[in-house]
Amino acid sequence: MELKGEPFMSAPAVLDINQRSAHRIASxxxxxxxxxxxxxxxxxxxxxxxxxxxxxxxxxxxxxxxxxxxxxxxxxxxxxxxxxxxxxxxxxxxxxxxxxxxxxxxxxxxxxxxxxxxxxxxxxxxxxxxxxDGVRFGNALAEIGHKDYQRRTRLTPEGKGYRVSGQKFYCTGALYAQWIPTLVVDDNQDSYLAFIPRHSDGVEITDDWDGFGQRVTGSGSVSFKQVWVEPEWIVPFKASFDRPTSIGPFAQLLHCAIDSGQARGAYQETLHYVREHARPWIDAGVDKASRDPLLLERVGNVQVRLRAADALLHRAGRVLDALQQQAFPDARSVAEASVAVAEAKVLTTEVALLAANQLFELSGTSATLGERNLDRYWRNARVHTLHDPVRWKFFAVGNYVLNDVLPPRHGAL
CATH class of the missing domain: 1.10.540.10 (Acyl-CoA dehydrogenase/oxidase, N-terminal domain)
Structure with missing residues (x-):
């Protein structure tokens, strides 16, 4: 598809950005x-x-x-x-x-x-x-109900621009966004990322996310009905995966970081709970739960695994930093980044679930009671770590180190 239009950018009048001016971070x-x-x-x-x-x-x-x-x-x-x-x-x-x-x-x-x-x-x-300037971009990438995994949200030329029609789900952040980057396909099934103003005519955002974890992410549905899109708002997407780029491992690094943070939060709550609510019934022979050797073993176990997960997370970040320094990354360097991030994803997933489980076990049924709402750590970790199957990370790593097979290039690796 050849994108038409003048090489300039303009914001639509319907976009309410209120002359936003965010703080500029320097370092x-x-x-x-x-x-x-x-x-x-x-x-x-x-x-x-x-x-x-x-x-x-x-x-x-x-x-x-x-x-x-x-x-x-x-x-x-x-x-x-x-x-x-x-x-x-x-x-x-x-x-x-x-x-x-x-x-x-x-x-x-x-x-x-x-x-x-x-x-x-x-x-x-x-x-x-x-x-x-502080403008927020959401997303409308995923679709549901198609066994062939082909996207159905269509980009159709009209006059000097395009129209977008389709239905998306699991649109995290779209509810809160001023612009909604949307994955669209043309008649040749070539894909693009169309940046669409959220207040455009024909855009409807439905807050129908009902997951038992990550409850306020706004991951609802978005429908597009003949929404007008300027040519300057359309960025190639498929072409960015046809060649080696950082997009896949970059996306996965963000998910690793979310899991790592959830593990840290659950672990800190565990330490707080044990210190504030030492319970003799954990071990009838010990006055304070904080001196229970079995409890100390569990706390130490999570600490070591959390340190290991964070070490791999930071290593993956450094590999991506090196990759981004390359003007034209090759397939091997992108594969190395994907494998490094996959290794981190395995451990951040495991430690997020472990830390949340330990908090649940040590706090007992009281986790679901009171203002602290401790079970949210388990619910959040359980939901977010299902974003993409971690078992395929093991497969990709094993196939790379044993058979020298480069991982496929897509957003989940």
Whole structure:
């Protein structure tokens, strides 16, 4: 498909960005400090937001206006261009306070990476500028009900632009976004990422997400009925996977960071609970549960596995940093990044579930009672770690190290 139109970018009048002007973060160190400060602000009400499903509008406004949603914008476009290690740590830090909040910008960062890899200079200037101003991008990627896995959301030329029609689900962040990057296909089944203003005529967002975990991610449905799209809002998607790029391992690194943060949050709650609610019935011969050798073994076990998972997470970030330094990555270097991230994903998944399970076991039925709402850690970890099957990570790693078979290039590896 040949995209038509002039090489300039313009925002539609219907888009309410209220002359947004977010803080501009200048360095990795500033990003990490801000993430810690926001996590401390977000943590106190996380249990209530989950329990009562209070959508985090105010928290998201603070989050995006902090400048953290623009930290991946390259320096040549006015951003901080932080390392992947820093990005992962920022997400994990927020996730330790509220796993739902940490997942909401995941597809925002993903869209910016697709833009970095496949967008034109004009598109980068425009959409990077929006991100730096605090504008939030959601997503409308997934579809349901098609056994052939082909996307049905259609991009059809009309006059000097295009129309988009289709139905999406699991659209994390779309509810809160000003723009919705949408995966569309043309008549040749070539795919593109169309950045669509959320207030465009024909866009309908339904808050029908009813998962028992990650309850306030806004991961509902979006329908498009003959929605007008300017040519300048369309970025190649399939072409970015036809050649070796960082998009797949980048996407997975974000999921690793969410899981790692959920594990950290559950582990800190475990330490707090044991210290504050030492219970002699855990071991009738010990006065304090904090001196129970079996309990200490469990706490130590989670600590070691959490350290190992974080080490692999940071290593994966460094591998991605090295990959991004290559002007034209080859298949081998992308495969190495995918395997490094897959290895991290295995451990972050396992430790998120382990830490949440241990908290559940040690707190007992009281986990579901009271204001602390401790069972949310297990529910959040259980739901988010199902995003893509971790068993395929083992397969990809094993096939690579044993048979030298490069992993496939897609968003789940």
């Amino acid at each position: 990795d160190e500033e990003a990490l400090q801000l993430a810690q400060r926001l996590a401390a602000d977000f943590a106190p009400d996380a249990a209530r937001r989950d329990r009562e499903r209070i959508l985090p509008w105010a928290e998201l406004e603070s989050f995006s206006q902090s400048g953290l949603w623009g930290i991946t914008v390259p320096r040549e476009f006015g951003g901080a261009g932080v390392s992947h290690v820093t990005l992962a740590e920022v997400i994990a830090t927020i996730s330790s306070a509220d796993g739902s909040l940490a997942q909401i910008p995941q597809n925002h960062y993903y869209a910016l990476e697709v833009l970095r890899v496949g967008g034109s200079a004009a598109q980068k200037r425009f959409f990077y500028g929006l991100a730096l």
